[in-house]
Amino acid sequence: MDGTRPIGGVERNMTQNHGVTALTILRRLGACLNGSGIRAVWVWLLAVCIWLASAALVFVGLTEIMRIVAIAIMTGAVLFAGVYEWIQKDKDWRATIGLLILTWTFSAATLYFANRLIPVPAPLRGPLVAADDKVPKMYCSMRGVEKRDLVMLFGNDAVIGHGQGPFTPAQIGSCSALRINQTSTGLLIDAFSYDSSNNLIFRIERNVFEGLDLFAGFLKEERPDRSTLLITDERNQVVFGVRYLHRNIVRVWGTFKCGDTRPVDITENAVVIDRIPLDRHQCISVKAGDAYGLLFRSRS
Numbered sequence: 304m305d306g307t308r309p310i311g312g313v314e315r316n317m318t319q320n321h322g323v324t325a326l327t328i329l330r331r332l333g334a335c336l337n338g339s340g341i342r343a344v345w346v347w348l349l350a351v352c353i354w355l356a357s358a359a360l361v362f363v364g365l366t367e368i369m370r371i372v373a374i375a376i377m378t379g380a381v382l383f384a385g386v387y388e389w390i391q392k393d394k395d396w397r398a399t400i401g402l403l404i405l406t407w408t409f410s411a412a413t414l415y416f417a418n419r420l421i422p423v424p425a426p427l428r429g430p431l432v433a434a435d436d437k438v439p440k441m442y443c444s445m446r447g448v449e450k451r452d453l454v455m456l457f458g459n460d461a462v463i464g465h466g467q468g469p470f471t472p473a474q475i476g477s478c479s480a481l482r483i484n485q486t487s488t489g490l491l492i493d494a495f496s497y498d499s500s501n502n503l504i505f506r507i508e509r510n511v512f513e514g515l516d517l518f519a520g521f522l523k524e525e526r527p528d529r530s531t532l533l534i535t536d537e538r539n540q541v542v543f544g545v546r547y548l549h550r551n552i553v554r555v556w557g558t559f560k561c562g563d564t565r566p567v568d569i570t571e572n573a574v575v576i577d578r579i580p581l582d583r584h585q586c587i588s589v590k591a592g593d594a595y596g597l598l599f600r601s602r603s
Contacts, residue, residue, distance in 0.1 A: 378410040427526035430489025430510065431547040434530035438549055443586035448551070453485055455596075456554040458574040460585040462596035469493075472555070474595035476564030481507075483553065490547055492532060501562040505534065507543075559599070567599045574599070 441454070443461040448454060453464040455472040464470035469484035478501070481494035494507040503515045505522060510532055512524035521537040534543040534557070543557035559567045568575040575581070576599070589596040 374410050374413065427529055428510070430486055430491055431532060431545065431553075432489045432529040433547050433550045434528075436546075436548040438552065439554070442584040450551065451485075452551055453483065453490075454552045455483060456548075456552065457569050457597060458556075458581075459572055460574060460583075460597055461587070463586070463588045464596075465588060465590045468591050470589055470591065471593065471595050472589065473559075473597040473599065475559040475567050475599050476561035478559075478561030478564075479595065480559050481555065490545075490553060492545055494543060494545075496534075496543065496559070497561045507532070507534070564600060 439456065441456070441461055442459055443454075443463065445454075448463060449465075451466065453468065453470065455462040455464060455470065457473060462470070462472035464472065464483070464485075467485045469482050471479055471482050473480040478497050479495060481492060484491045484493075491509045492507055493509065496504045496506070498504055505512060505514045507513070507524075512522075512534060514522060522534055522542065525531075525533040525535055527533065530547045532545045533541050536542055541557060544555070546554045548554055554571070556569045556571060559569065565577055573580040585597060587596040
């Protein structure tokens with residue numbers, strides 16, 4: 304019995320020591336989190352979150368300029384948090400300068416390796432290449448359509464261009480909507496968009512978008528693949544689109560305007576004027592040099 308008491312005493316002492324140690328750690332941790340300690344934790348937590356979020360943006364499909372902006376935001380947030388805490392705690396300024404150099408060096412290295420390991424995707428340029436989409440339902444007969452001809456779809460209407468072109472398949476009021484030219488490498492699109500005063504808002508020349516109006520600053524060109532050309536607005540709505548569906552079939556959609564002519568909305572399966580779909584199905588043949596194929600005017 305005498306031999307067991309010291310052991311029990313030692314166990315009780317060890318338990319008490321562990322309890323004292325844990326309590327001491329909790330007290331010290333609590334002291335650290337008081338006042339400036341809490342501020343330091345939150346500032347550095349915020350800095351780390353911004354760092355991770357910005358770093359993630361670097362590896363998404365951003366342009367090189369946007370990558371630089373993301374790195375600048377990331378670096379600025381971290382430097383602000385670090386310098387702020389250094390000043391509050393009266394640290395040596397040599398250490399602050401070292402932090403600046405270290406952060407900028409790490410940011411530059413991150414940008415360098417991001418551009419090398421995951422290069423910025425090059426924008427698609429050049430002619431539209433024929434996709435291998437399913438041939439859509441058409442109300443026009445394909446008899447007499449040769450391999451070199453081009454079927455241009457506008458809703459349920461179709462314009463059949465005979466030869467290489469260029470073709471002017473549609474006219475809105477007195478304005479030519481677009482011109483399509485076949486080449487050995489694909490399709491080249493020239494398109495025009497007007498406002499109510501007949502002023503050009505934007506134009507597309509050989510598949511290259513150019514904004515010509517203040518409001519065109521909200522528009523952007525997109526090439527999601529080699530067969531599609533889109534112009535979208537600030538709400539990501541397509542205002543003009545072309546899809547080279549098949550070897551000799553192309554679809555055009557969007558909103559077309561010209562002066563006092565009411566806007567013509569062309570969708571995948573309808574032509575809409577004044578929010579009322581036209582109930583006709585036109586099939587028109589054109590050749591290079593024709594003024595237009597389809598003619599859309601305002602409803603009377």
